[in-house]
Amino acid sequence: xxxxxxxxxxxxxxxxxxxxxxxxxxxxxxxxxxxxxxxxxxxxxxxxxxxxxxxxxxxxxxxxxxxxxxxxxxxxxxxxxxxxxxxxxxxxxxxxxxxxxxxxxxxxxxxxxxxxxxxxxxxxxxxxxxxxxxxxxxxxxxxxxxxxxxxxxxxxxxxxxxxxxxxxxxxxxxxxxxxxxxxxxxxxxxxxxxxxxxxxxxxxxxxxxxxxxxxxxxxxxxxxxxxxxxxxxxxxxxxxxxxxxxxxxxxxxxxxxxxxxxxxxxxxxxxxxxxxxxxxxxxxxxxxxxxxxxxxxxxxxxxxxxxxxxxxxxxxxxxxxxxxxxxxxxxxxxxxxxxxxxxxxxxxxxxxxxxxxxxxxxxxxxxxxxxxxxxxxxxxxxxxxxxxxxxxxxxxxxxxxxxxxxxxxxxxxxxxxxxxxxxxxxxxxxxxxxxxxxxxxxxxxxxxxxxxxxxxxxxxxxxxxxxxxxxxxxxxxxxxxxxxxxxxxxxxxxxxxxxxxxxxxxxxxxxxxxxxxxxxxxxxxxxxxxxxxxxxxxxxxxxxxxxxxxxxxxxxxxxxxxx
Amino acid sequence: xxxxxxxxxxxxxxxxxxxxxxxxxxxxxxxxxxxxxxxxxxxxxxxxxxxxxxxxxxxxxxxxxxxxxxxxxxxxxxxxxxxxxxxxxxxx
Numbered sequence: 001x002x003x004x005x006x007x008x009x010x011x012x013x014x015x016x017x018x019x020x021x022x023x024x025x026x027x028x029x030x031x032x033x034x035x036x037x038x039x040x041x042x043x044x045x046x047x048x049x050x051x052x053x054x055x056x057x058x059x060x061x062x063x064x065x066x067x068x069x070x071x072x073x074x075x076x077x078x079x080x081x082x083x084x085x086x087x088x089x090x091x092x093x094x095x096x097x098x099x100x101x102x103x104x105x106x107x108x109x110x111x112x113x114x115x116x117x118x119x120x121x122x123x124x125x126x127x128x129x130x131x132x133x134x135x136x137x138x139x140x141x142x143x144x145x146x147x148x149x150x151x152x153x154x155x156x157x158x159x160x161x162x163x164x165x166x167x168x169x170x171x172x173x174x175x176x177x178x179x180x181x182x183x184x185x186x187x188x189x190x191x192x193x194x195x196x197x198x199x200x201x202x203x204x205x206x207x208x209x210x211x212x213x214x215x216x217x218x219x220x221x222x223x224x225x226x227x228x229x230x231x232x233x234x235x236x237x238x239x240x241x242x243x244x245x246x247x248x249x250x251x252x253x254x255x256x257x258x259x260x261x262x263x264x265x266x267x268x269x270x271x272x273x274x275x276x277x278x279x280x281x282x283x284x285x286x287x288x289x290x291x292x293x294x295x296x297x298x299x300x301x302x303x304x305x306x307x308x309x310x311x312x313x314x315x316x317x318x319x320x321x322x323x324x325x326x327x328x329x330x331x332x333x334x335x336x337x338x339x340x341x342x343x344x345x346x347x348x349x350x351x352x353x354x355x356x357x358x359x360x361x362x363x364x365x366x367x368x369x370x371x372x373x374x375x376x377x378x379x380x381x382x383x384x385x386x387x388x389x390x391x392x393x394x395x396x397x398x399x400x401x402x403x404x405x406x407x408x409x410x411x412x413x414x415x416x417x418x419x420x421x422x423x424x425x426x427x428x429x430x431x432x433x434x435x436x437x438x439x440x441x442x443x444x445x446x447x448x449x450x451x452x453x454x455x456x457x458x459x460x461x462x463x464x465x466x467x468x469x470x471x472x473x474x475x476x477x478x479x480x481x482x483x484x485x486x487x488x489x490x491x492x493x494x495x496x497x498x499x500x501x502x503x504x505x506x507x508x509x510x511x512x513x514x515x516x517x518x519x520x521x522x523x524x525x526x527x528x529x530x531x532x533x534x535x536x537x538x539x540x541x542x543x544x545x546x547x548x549x550x551x552x553x554x555x556x557x558x559x560x561x562x563x
Numbered sequence: 564x565x566x567x568x569x570x571x572x573x574x575x576x577x578x579x580x581x582x583x584x585x586x587x588x589x590x591x592x593x594x595x596x597x598x599x600x601x602x603x604x605x606x607x608x609x610x611x612x613x614x615x616x617x618x619x620x621x622x623x624x625x626x627x628x629x630x631x632x633x634x635x636x637x638x639x640x641x642x643x644x645x646x647x648x649x650x651x652x653x654x655x
């Protein structure tokens with residue numbers, strides 16, 4: 001396979017991508033430095049940009065955090081593998097958009113008036129549990145953030161390795177470069193740098209999504225020829241449950257309802273609600289999110305993925321299993337392969353190189369914008385909810401910010417190590433790391449477990465401390481047992497847990513999965529909500545004073561107009 | 564700001580319920596059992612039928628969002644601020 005940057009160009013086209021990518025990375029570092037320059041000392045500024053983000057930056061950073069490498073690598077790969085059914089999966093995005101306002105505005109009101117920084121600050125304050133619940137909520141953040149960061153680093157590696165096939169360890173080098181630059185600009189400027197770089201990255205990646213779709217239609221010679229070609233796809237590509245049979249109606253509905261909620265109440269988004277200047281910023285963010293992002297998936301990514309299905313037909317493997325065309329190699333690589341093969345033919349050397357560059361930068365932007373948000377949120381969780389509470393309660397603001405930076409380095413290094421080591425065929429994690437979409441769904445299965453508590457604190461106020469703790473614990477365990485990681489590591493778990501218990505759990509999980517094909521996040525949420533309600537019925541309630549205080553704060557919009 | 568702009572609480576509640584039901588209906592039709600009504604490998608308007616179906620329900624969801632934004636969410640700030648006597652929300 002020839003490298004993209006030499007097939008699309010000689011001189012000057014070879015130089016274009018290198019110059020543009022380098023300029024993009026330098027611009028990110030400049031924004032990181034500028035954020036550092038503009039910031040004031042202190043934890044609230046580092047983690048929430050002084051709670052002053054306007055609607056434009058808020059909407060762009062929320063969208064960029066939501067999108068990730070899922071948008072430009074994972075989603076086209078999923079459309080290529082499954083077919084038209086992914087158009088229906090795209091309808092999960094408006095659910096997330098509505099949650100930005102319906103959950104975000106009350107979260108903002110409580111955060112603004114009580115000075116919360118992390119999700120645990122709010123939940124633990126309401127339930128009066130400063131140890132058990134705080135640790136559990138922090139664990140949710142860790143379980144969500146680490147896979148999400150891994151997913152982005154994996155994307156960086158997958159972007160570089162086919163571009164430079166002659167480069168030894170291209171995957172490892174790509175993942176490392178992406179990790180290093182992202183960690184550096186977060187450490188410099190905190191939330192301010194993250195939000196500004198997110199804004200730039202969001203513009204790039206939404207443009208990239210739309211260009212990818214338009215380029216694919218143009219490759220076929222126009223919409224009419226494209227439609228005819230797509231109509232010839234196999235029937236399974238044009239219907240539910242898709243080519244692999246994964247997207248049955250219950251699976252589709254459970255993912256479309258719960259994945260966006262999990263993606264919106266994850267710690268990084270939660271902190272963006274706190275950081276907004278006022279709820280109006282969140283209202284506008286919600287509207288832009290619903291219209292723009294769903295449109296990008298339906299009119300950009302779908303057109304790309306379906307076209308790729310025509311250009312690189314899926315192949316039948318042993319036992320009837322489908323596999324990607326040999327020119328594609330891995331599903332998540334489909335956009336990169338299209339760039340390599342089609343754009344030079346379509347646009348000529350120089351223009352092809354220029355457009356390829358825009359899309360490559362867009363993919364990098366998608367990956368980095370989510371990795372930075374999650375690393376930043378993770379540093380806040382560990383610093384405020386663990387270090388500040390249990391290790392050194394007397395630490396100064398400056399010390400805490402430095403601890404946060406150490407957390408960013410440690411988390412980045414850990415995620416990078418797993419991504420690099422887990423890719424080896426001998427690794428038991430290899431199936432788990434196979435597809436970006438799988439990693440995304442795994443991460444969301446944990447963050448969505450915050451939903452029952454969050455809804456209770458914001459709207460219902462009937463739950464109890466014991467109910468919240470028990471529900472969350474059960475939800476996390478059940479979600480894990482139904483996840484792909486449990487399947488991938490059940491052998492090792494059997495040794496450490498004791499063979500009979502692990503085998504029994506595994507058999508029960510398989511039995512229930514065969515009867516109801518819903519996602520692990522739905523199984524976890526079902527168990528979580530049931531336990532939360534039942535335990536809350538028989539344990540002491542939260543004090544009336546606390547419930548009244550929160551009810552008044554959530555309802556009060558006086559502060560909305562003050563900001 | 565107590566003018567005709569602000570909807571009465573009962574009207575707002577009715578609109579909120581109607582929009583919620585409409586959105587749930589769109590989800591059931593777009594991503595739930597409603598999909599089975601169009602689960603055929605045919606084309607419609609030059610695109611696979613299922614794809615066109617998704618675009619239709621996307622348009623419905625966008626309309627719901629626009630109505631909520633202009634008549635419910637923005638109005639919520641106006642009526643509440645008026646009730647509190649604290650004026651309207653500051654724009655950015």
